[in-house]
Amino acid sequence: MQNRVRIQTEDFDLSTELAALRGQDRRVGAVCSFVGTVRDRHADLERHTSVTQGEVQSLELEHYPGMTEKSIESMIDEAMARFDIYAARVVHRVGLMHPTDQVVLAAVSSAHRGESFQACEFLMDYLKTQAPFWKKEVTPEGARWVDARVADDAALARWGLTLPNS
Numbered sequence: 001m002q003n004r005v006r007i008q009t010e011d012f013d014l015s016t017e018l019a020a021l022r023g024q025d026r027r028v029g030a031v032c033s034f035v036g037t038v039r040d041r042h043a044d045l046e047r048h049t050s051v052t053q054g055e056v057q058s059l060e061l062e063h064y065p066g067m068t069e070k071s072i073e074s075m076i077d078e079a080m081a082r083f084d085i086y087a088a089r090v091v092h093r094v095g096l097m098h099p100t101d102q103v104v105l106a107a108v109s110s111a112h113r114g115e116s117f118q119a120c121e122f123l124m125d126y127l128k129t130q131a132p133f134w135k136k137e138v139t140p141e142g143a144r145w146v147d148a149r150v151a152d153d154a155a156l157a158r159w160g161l162t163l164p165n166s
Helices: 014-022 041-048 067-082 113-130 150-157
Strands: 005-008 030-037 058-063 085-093 095-097 102-110 133-139 142-146
Touching (some): 005 067, 014 030, 014 085, 014 102, 030 113, 058 085, 067 113, 085 113, 102 113
Parallel strands (some): 005 085
Antiparallel strands (some): 058 095, 085 102, 133 142
């Protein structure tokens, strides 16, 4: 499939992306997709604990053009080798975004749902730890770069991958 990876500043339309992924491939019986959005993870923390932190006002993502696309392409190649899937697509936004904005789409097509679900989850676990993106959160207290979480590394490890964070 052409155009498996796109890095862009503008938003994406889920329906358009999934229709392009499926195309006219009559073998496709399942399409699985994941859309990640900007969230105020501090609000989630406050809901579950007594910790109070400033709300996320914006998120800025940066990448290394060329290197980022190459990294994601190789990740898709790995998913194609591991799972019985027909096609995969990743659209990732960069630049300034705000809570509820779409950030990333990972989508996979296959004959059966199980392979699509697994491949989609694999792609997201890989994206969270290995794709060369840098995130900066802005709160009322100021801006700070966000590190990968230990939980993201553990998610990647269950696929037999113990790679250092990018």
